[in-house]
Amino acid sequence: MKIHQLTADEALASLRSRREGLTATEAAARLREYGENRVERMPRPPWYRLLFQEFSHLFAIILWLAAALAFLSEWRQPGQGMAALGWAILGVIGINGSFSFWQEFRAERVLTSLEALLPREVTVLRDAVRQRLPASLLVPGDVVLLKEGDDVPADCRVIEAFGLRVNVAAVTGESLPQGRTAEPSAADSAVEARNVLLAGTSVLAGEAVAVTFATGRHTEFGQIARLSQRAEAVRSPLHREIARLSRIVGLLSVLLGMAFFLIGQLIGQPFWASFVFAIGIIVANVPEGLLPTVTLSLAMAARRMAKRRALVRHLPAVETLGGATVILSDKTGTLTQNRMLAQRLYLGGSEDTVEALAPLLRGDFAAALEVARHCHSLEWLATEGRFQGDPMEQALVAFAERLVPGQANFERVDELPFEAERKRMSTLHATPAGLRLYSKGALEALLPLCSQAQTEAGVMAMTEAERERWLAAEARLAMQGLRVLALAWRPAAADEPKAGWEAGLTLVALVGLADPPRPDVPEAIATCKAAGIRVLMVTGDHPRTALAVARQIGLVENEHPLVLTG
Template sequence: MERVFHELRSGPAGLDDRDAARRLRVQGPNALPARGGASWPRALGRQLVHPLALLLWAAAGLALVAGTPVLAAAVVVVVVLNAGLAFWQEQHAEHAVAALEAYLPVRTRVLRGGVAREIPASEVVTGDVVLLVEGAAVPADGRLVDGAVQVDLSALTGESVPVARRAGTHPPGPPLEAPDLVFRGTTCTAGAARAVVTGTGAHTEIGRIAALTGHVGHHESPLETQVRRVAWLIAAVAVGTGAAFLPIGLLAGLSFTAALVFAIGLLVANVPEGLLPTITLALAAGVRSLARRGAVVRRLSAVETLGSTTVICTDKTGTLTENRMHPQAVWTPAGGRGRPDQDADRVPVLARVAQRCSEADLPDPAVGPGSGDPTELALLALAAAAGLDTRAATRERDRRAVHPFDPVLTRMSTVDTTPAGTAVHTKGAVEAVLGRCTAVRRADGGEDPLDTDGRAAVLAATAELAGEGLRVLALAGRPASDADLTAAREDVESGLVLEGLVGLLDRPRASVAPAVARCHAAGITVHVVTGDHPVTAEAVARSVGIGAGGLRVVGGDVLASMRERELDELLAADGEIVFARVAPEQKLRIVEALVHVGEVVAVTGDGVNDAPALRRADIGVAMGASGTDVAREAATMVLTDDDFATIERAVAAGRRVYENVRKFVVYIFAHAVPEVVPFLLFALSGGAVPLGLTVLQILAIDLGTETLPALALGREPAEPGLMSRRPRPRTEGVIRARMLWRAWGVLGVTSAVLTTGAFLLVLLRAGWSPGAPTGPGAALHHAYLEATTATFVGIVACQIGTAFAARTEHASLRTVGLTSNPLLWWGIGFEVLVTAAVVYLPVAQRIVGTVALDAATVALLLVCAPVVWGVDELDRWRRRRAEPGQERRTP
């Protein structure tokens, strides 16, 4: 090891701060080079060949066949512009999601001048001595100089079974097979060790592999997949309608050119150009909003899944509670119960074990903030109050062997040198430690055998403390021999002497009870899955409102004896459950059973062994503040504040985003009807009724006036009562039959009646009769241009009414408020400006085929907006009266 340290100009105490800072400037950050590549042409190409774009390409082709090259060119321009807009929005969304990594800075513990420090992993340099513990990600390539760990090398080798790595000799051979080397991108699944860093950034094994790796392709979310299927359906309907009405138009007396123009109109009118990019942008906006509120979602598709969550399986410590422990009570076999601050004579005997059996560091103004498990920090605080030396350097100096905390065994042990000789120190759950004890400590320091009555007294004291919501730990020890330094764990943790119990208080978070109540109102069931004592877990669950209608408590031993059918029946029954003393593999079993009975499950976790359950759940939620790197990597969402209330906010945001997608789907689909009706009227009348809208005017509507209000609807605040509805069924698609009825049957038909009426009114006012010529050179041509302009302006006015109507699906607009979405007002303002430009600017008039309207006609058309909104408002009022409380469910 001396040679390795010499080559790296380092030492067992690590680097000093000045040397580390200098190396960081020279070597650069410990990060993989950003991948470049020419992926953008492929992304842009996708926008040019998606179903709706293909429909427009077909329209451009028909325009060429019909001998209207200007129209063909206009359609192509629209395709290119829309593809460019969609491409920009998709890239913006991907960059926004990638930038969320800043919310999850990876940190690691290193020795700087012999003192343990927690620093960003990007600041690790060669020569640093890194402290590796269970659950930590290896921040850089290195060689172990002390200790042993189990490492998951699957990221590099594909081997799923963790391999052992131990400090010692370095035999020749492939680096990945060296028994003392660890690599960036891998994780420690067990043990504790120190490693000196030999390579960072691109100069690591995973950096070498990354340099050979191409760009990862685009993966659509389930929502995007659903919408793409809808787009193909729209394309099929448009093509089918055009093919069906083309011979009808010919039979009715239309020329072949007029029939092709009719087919082009149907194709263009049925294309909701902004649908796909608007959905992507809405999902990305939801992800950014969640990140600002403490929930970092790792992929866009998770936002839609959040909205359909039916069950939350939450841990207790740190999620329901503050995760800030402090000693509240002590109990010793000789003196019974007491308080740490009032019964100082009982503290030293417990503090000796707490001082030694720990991996945490208390805050030290001379060194830096503390770090470690909150339970261990609380025990160290107990030891510090007793006047013992709790410095990590002292603890490490005297430690001879360590058996790290095992989540299955629920205990930890160390073998340490003490003034009285070598000793074993053990802490853990009462059941786990009590079973390894054969004696109890007397007041004079001697030992008494632990008999049946003594065990009953310990368990009674445990139940009393746990019933008050305290986390109860047992502390034990015994003199050690040299054989204990190399003996198996089972042998070391045997023949122990019980020193006593410590009750630690972790108060429930103030935000949790209201969040649980909102989950219940939303029809979401909340189960507690914890390794804590059943009585403690039940007390905390009841204090935050979980199980208000009847709480069941199931221990890990009972769960282990259940058959799968029995577990399914337990979970399918009404009411909430506290699963206590649950092993990590049992958490996975609970999640699998919930999924099997049809629930959409969000589950929290923070440890290495929680990773399978996090991956199996529909939404895996890792703790960002206290969780391990393994858990964060396995999760779909990471809580930066570890707060249960953030999960509830994320569910609410998921519902809001999904509902907003539906809002602008209704908004976009509603405009197809008034755009299609003029062409159907033209075809069915055999040309006796002229076209009430031109293809270029449709393009001006779909691309110029429609897009910004649709984007604004994607940012709509949550509708009142959104979290008082049942979760969305897993199988329910983004588009429902009722949405189509509302878009086409209510909003669309109303808009079509108003705009077609305005078109005919302007013509009739000029003396038109069916079949009268309106083409260029005819006496009625100017009146015809005025009529089509009125149709164009009328559809825009109906768009404004539809935008306000689409803001709510159930509630009235009054409950939402007219000004609660200022982006919509900006979008409508832009829409009005574009419309005015198309109608009154001479250059636009020549291109689009419009003429200026008089003030009376404009005033009449503006009435369309409140009429469309009013008809929909009445329809929603009718549905609210007919279906009171349908959307509610009692959990």
């Protein structure tokens, strides 16, 4: 079995470790066996070889030959200006090669920032004593202690977790915080397991005790770094075209030079006069300005992309990117502003604006505001007087504060963090009325867990007809381009097992959150369409929400677009 499929104690045993950590002797032996916990650096060509490559490609060789012929012509017939032409060609070669080398060398240096994702120090249990050690000395079997704000130094199996949420974007690309527990996972790979912390990720909330099972190049992060360094260089379309043009120009120049040399000899010109004239023809046909023009154009494009936080490692990649025919774009934060605002509600059988339903929210449906205010994973920044975290959760808290400002927050006792598979989160709070569980998430995830619904007539059993009414309300909100969240709650008991928390919930409201499109998106999509580029939206939102946003930004214009779900 894989380590994430074992219990915490079994995982420790498989690594010949214990909850008190390794001894110093064991750690030293394993360090000799597995090596230091570092990102492996693959052998790279020395800088002088990279510099030489910029001056030795086919077009540069043609320019070198042109300069040599110009100097030869000046030697045979001084005063014809060929020396100035030769120096000009050498200047073009030098400036172009140096600029291209600097651009590539700077990009290589930026890539070393990969190592900055790993911490320099880590808290470890050694000989049952808590101590700070350099992360490079971490070995498989070490027990590490992690808290909010820490970067994960190696691949670890969680053995204890307390409200643990991590940011895994650096490794998997998943933008949403992920909850982690110590329970065994049935996932096929460690990347998908809910009890594994991957090197290069960071702890957003909570605390954890974890045992290291992979370090250095054996981690998922290490393998990504290794693959990125071993990727073979592929000649871009621009490289191939310039090479083809260089061969054609070189051949035509030589043929023209030979032709004029023969003509000169046939009409009785002296040998050296015909030879110098042929050299002039060859040099004149070499487009010295092509290389700096192409390099400058690509460099300007790379600079513009750098201002938008896109690193161009090789200049020809700019042109290759321009050859794209299909663009897949995320919706939230890319096509939209990622600035959410609670705009419409469905509660008590009514759908309307927040302001219109405010009296109900301050009365019988106050539980909806309690859920919006308390069920989140935001961090309060006291020095700045604001919350930090997911914009959707910030919008819910702002919605509650807008209608009932200054209300004290109830103490949080525990939580079931949000996970992409569950599509919901729940928090347990101590309120004046006793323990209460607040839940929020996608309606499809919460509806099966709700046995009751709050209506104007009071709390009613969740019948099939009532269920259909909630689903229809969600569809109407989604068709307006709103992101829809369901809010539910129930009273809880102190001795309830965590596995049964989210059963028997009371569904109280649907909140429609608006995320306006970016102002420049419609124009950008129109430009892509005019250039023959297909733009496809990829999102985890409700299909009707995605379709409504697609119509707003001009991505969809026909009546029956293709929407794929799965």
